[in-house]
Amino acid sequence: MFRGTQTPQEWARFDYLLVLIALALVAYGLILIHSGSTESGEGLKISFNSPVIRQGIFAIGSLVAMIILSRLDYHALLHYAWWIYGITIFLLILLLIIGQTDFGSTRWFDLGIFQLQPSEFAKISLILILARLISDRGGDLKSLKTLLFSLLLSIPPLFLVFIQPDLGTSIIFITIWVGLVFVAGATRRHLIILGAFFLALIPFIWTFGVEDYQIERISVVLNAEEDPLDSGYNPIQAQIAIGSGGLFGKGLFEGEQTQLNFLKVPTKDFIFSVLGEELGFLGAILLLGLFLLLLWRILRAAQFSGDTAGQLLAVGIVTMILFQLFINIAVNLGIFPVTGLPLPFVSAGGSSLLTLFISLGIVQSVVIHHRAYRQN
Amino acid sequence: MFRNAKSRTALRNRPRGNLRILWIAIIILFAVLLIRLIDMQIINRGDFAEKAQNNRIIQTNLPAVRGLIYDRSGNPLVDNTVSFSASITLSLLPVDEQKRYRLYLQLEKILDLPAIEISNQIEEFEKKISQSGTLIIARNLSHEQALMLEQSTPDLIGVALEMAAQRTYLGGSSLSHILGYMGAQTEIEWEERKTQGYGFNELVGKTGLEAFYENILHGTPGKAVTEINAYGSKIQILDEIAPLPGQNIHLSIDLKLQNHIAELLEQGRGEANIAAAVVMDANTGEILALVSLPNYDNNIFSSANRDEEYKKLINDPNLPLLNWSLNPAAPGSTFKLVTAAAALEEGRATAETSYNVDSLAHEFLGFDGRTYQFFDWRIHGLINLTEAIAWSSNIYFYMLSCGFPREELPGLGDDVEQSAVTLSYYARRFGLGSKTGIDLVASESPGLIPTPEWKRRSRTGPNFAATEREWYYADTCFMGIGQGDVTATPLQIAVMTAAIANNGKLLTPRIATKITDAEGNLIEQKPTVSTKIPVSQKNLEVIREGMRQAVENGSATLAKIEGIQTAGKTGTAEFIASDGTTKEHAWFTGFAPFDSPEIVVTIYLDLGQGSLKASPIAAEIMRYYLSKMRDK
Secondary structure (H helix, E strand, O other), rough: OOOOOHHHHHHHHHHHHHHHHHHHHHHHHHHHHHHHHHHEEEEOOOOOOOOHHHHHHHHHHHHHHHHHHHHHHHHHOOOOOHHHHHHHHHHHHHHHHHEEEEEEEEEEEEOOOOOOOOHHHHHHHHHHHHHHHHHOOOOOOHHHHHHHHHHHHHHHHHHHHHOOHHHHHHHHHHHHHHHHHHHOOOHOOOOOHHHHHHHHHHHHHHHHHOOHHHHHHHHHHHOHHHHOOOOHHHHHHHHHHHHOOOOOOOOOOOOOOHHHOOOOOOOOHHHHHHHHHHHHHHHHHHHHHHHHHHHHHHHHHHHOOHHHHHHHHHHHHHHHHHHHHHHHHHHHOOOOOOOOOOOOOOOOHHHHHHHHHHHHHHHHHHHOHHHHHHHO | HHHHHHHHHHHOOOOOOOHHHHHHHHHHHHHHHHHHHHHHHHHOOHHHHHHHHHHHHEEEEOOOOOOOOOOOOOOOOOEEEEEEEEEHHHHHHHOOOOHHHHHHHHHHHOOOOOOHHHHHHHHHHHHHOOOOOOEEEEEEOOHHHHHHHHHHOOOOEEEEEEEEEEEEEEEOOOHHHHOOOOOEHHHHHHHHHHOOOOOOOOOOOOOHHHHOOHHHHOEEEEEEEEOOOOOOOEEEEHHHHHHHHOOOEOOOOOHHHEEEEEEEEHHHOOOOOEEEEEEEEEEEEEEEEEEEEEEOOOOHHHHHOHHHHHHHHHHHEEEEEEEEHHEOOOOOHHHHHHHHHHHHOOOOOOOOOOOEEEEOOEEOOOOOOEEEEOOOOOEEEEEEEEOOOOHHHHHHHHHHHHHEHHOOEEOOOOOOHHHHHHHHHHHHHHHHHHHHHHHHOOOOOOOOOHHHHHHHHHHOOOOOOHHHOOHHHHHHHHOOOOOOOOOOHHHHHHHHHHHHHHHOEEEEOOOOEEEOOOOOEEEEEEEOOOOEOOOOOHHHHHHHHHHHHHHHHHHOOHHEEEEEEEEEEEEEEEEOOOOOOOOEEEEEEEOOOOOOEEHHHHEEEEOOOOHHHHHHHHHHHHHHHHHOOOOO
16 A cells, blocks of 8 residues: 555665764763762662663664654555544543643653653644645645634644643644644735734633643743742752853763752753753753754755655654754743743653654655655 | 545645745744853853852851859859750742741641741741841740651751750759840840851840850850752751850859758748848958849740740749849838948947937927927937947937937938938948949849939929929938838848948959859959948948847847857838838848958848848858858
8 A cells, every 4th residue: 555665775765864863862861861860970770760771761662663653654644644633632631531640730641660641642643634634735725724724623732731731732732833834835914814813812811721820930931030939949940050050061960950959850841951050051052953953854854855745744843843942941041931841852751752753753754755755 | 445545646745845934943943042051151150150059058157055154162053955946947938928828837736836926927037137047936846846847847848947055054943043044136136246146046145144144155156168959958068167165154152052042031031022132252242142032943944835934924923033132122221321331421420429219209300390200119218329220220310310400410411401412422332322233134223322303303294293302301311211212222232231341342243253264274263343432440340330239139139140249230121012001121231250251141021020030041141151151
């Protein structure tokens, strides 16, 4: 049916550089997770409880998933996009009923050794369904009907994640949609109308849709010192960590903010602060450089893509990774409200890592199969 | 497979996406991050580094070990022990009021301290002392409370169990007024003390020696610079300046004598509620005992139910917190010694000046033309000055002080007011009417020596009629026997008596004799301080002889002791009690031995007669001193 096997030439198109960059980010992450999770100077413990080991295992598993997916024609995924979308919505609803509640939000299924976070996979579902839809409707969003339909499809996952509540991931859904809408060529008139509509909607969302703690977090960004021990504590400590790191950093495992536990969640949401404190500005530049290379490789795939669907998949993935890394680092730098988004490839977290490598698998598939779908 | 075929055809669109817009987005977002990174890590690095430093490094005061207090034989009277308290570190408290209050409610359960009170304490502290820092909210926790608190502190962020030194007083309740007690600083005290390195939570001496010698006992606090982690646990000490322990104080007080006197007063006080005794070295002013009843256990100030006990003390009508040996009362006949000295020194009388006191009631025609009826307690017959002291004749001393026109006696001066001024002059030379300067904190009263000028000045205003301002003939008369407006403290009377006994040295009484450092090296020896009174040795001898006869065969025979001659003077001062009836204070003041005086003993009981109640107690004290302490 689909081209399940690749010819040698097709395998040769596999983007090894992309994988290497991703693995470099993961390795970078492992070092920082180690620093953030242990007392300074302590060796690595070989145990499944060690976040470094866990992350390593997740990385290997995710890598395998990527290789499998890259062998698969992405049109198979597009073919089942509606099913995948449906299952994702079902899981998100189920999560609200039986999910695991932590720190006031319900984001995980507890699967024993592993906590499954469906909202992570929902990002891919959304990219798939939007790519499928736009592709089905002639490859662009010039028609208002298609544009509205694409918006309609984005709302259920957005809403279900928003009420978990997980503001960060909801924002990622919005950016994915916006990214695709822009790239797929909606008309300027439609964009202006929609933009005006959303601006008019903001007061209602503010009043009815946003929890107090979210408003608090936003106001904390505006004045972090106002509430240093509640919602302001983490961003303040993160900024102190990063700022005090300076040009060269205090040295790996030498950051006082990290090692004396002033930084909370230093292996996840605030892992960038560990980096900023211990490896300094140069360490941060290295990370941003790696991300830039990664985004370039994925955009390269978008460029190569043989058809609209392939291109939009790559574009959705670029948007997803770009905004996730931007928001995460911006939170650490105190210029964005605390939203609880992990730093892609770097933060500890299995679901996130798996989702990211699945995305890379899709990108690989787009690259490998681009000649087969070239429309000339 | 129709659907599939359809979708596959549909999927094959030529890609025409505008990727440039994504590149622009990437560049803008990365630029934002980069600018912010440069801002934080390169331009403003110093600010953040300083904040990081403040985060992990705290400077704490290391309180010095407080100096100890010893009695004259070297018995320790205080000890430093450990007490538990609960503290709150303001910077760790949640800012949200509700969250804070929830924390206080949890504390209420453990500390038995109403949450609202904790809240008030914190607000007060924030307003008046500091926005940050640590405040002790409850002291002297019981052992169970301390355990409960320690177990709960991980959940109660900002709350900590603190261990601090506290005072334990060893000598018993008889020393309570002398030693005093410790308490938390008031804002005003702290304003002054913070410049000396005190922490706000440090206790300071509130009364007694603890307060008077605060600067000597306190020592010099040290400092520690400590690295802490986010939970406030100490990681390492980076720098430390060791504290300098406080210095020790050695008292002239004899613990055994002090306790013995407290017992004697307790047994002998009869209906009296208040009793005081002073035993002083007649030549140096060193206080051997200074007793005031009722007393209290000063350890309650470091007990768990401090507030309750304190309330009890405050509400006690006999004011146990007051040191009655430093509080004034009408001195009654003990004051006749001053009147005698004044008359002798002014040449208005000699030892042989005799008057006939032949009835209990005498009609005095005053210089103001009015007739006064004065009483004596006994028909003395013809008596001279020595006998008048020995028998404590009122009429005789009226004649000396205010004069007696019918017998052409002018009194001490040329007129009634002049007589009063002269008498007050001598009273002041004997140390009355002003503080003795004993080394106990300000609770000492100066007493009162009235003058016509004083009466005019103090009785002005709408509450007084013009007649109340006038100085009457009787005012001088009553003053001459230590009544009327005259008041004096037992300690003043003791100092006055010592001046008579030691041939005219007015001593500054003192409790501390020397100060030593923690190793026992002598730092300071307190010198004897005295001034000369303007009364000749010959005249003092007359007064001493009167006092000897008072004990030998006069009004104070109950003070007599076997085998050795002593001297004394009783006093029974009338006063109007709060219920309107006339009651009497009992006094005795004397010295021993008569030939070469060593100690002065002064006794005061708020109710009773001097000759009956105060004399025997004084005799017992002299006996104890002569038999048990003399050689030391």
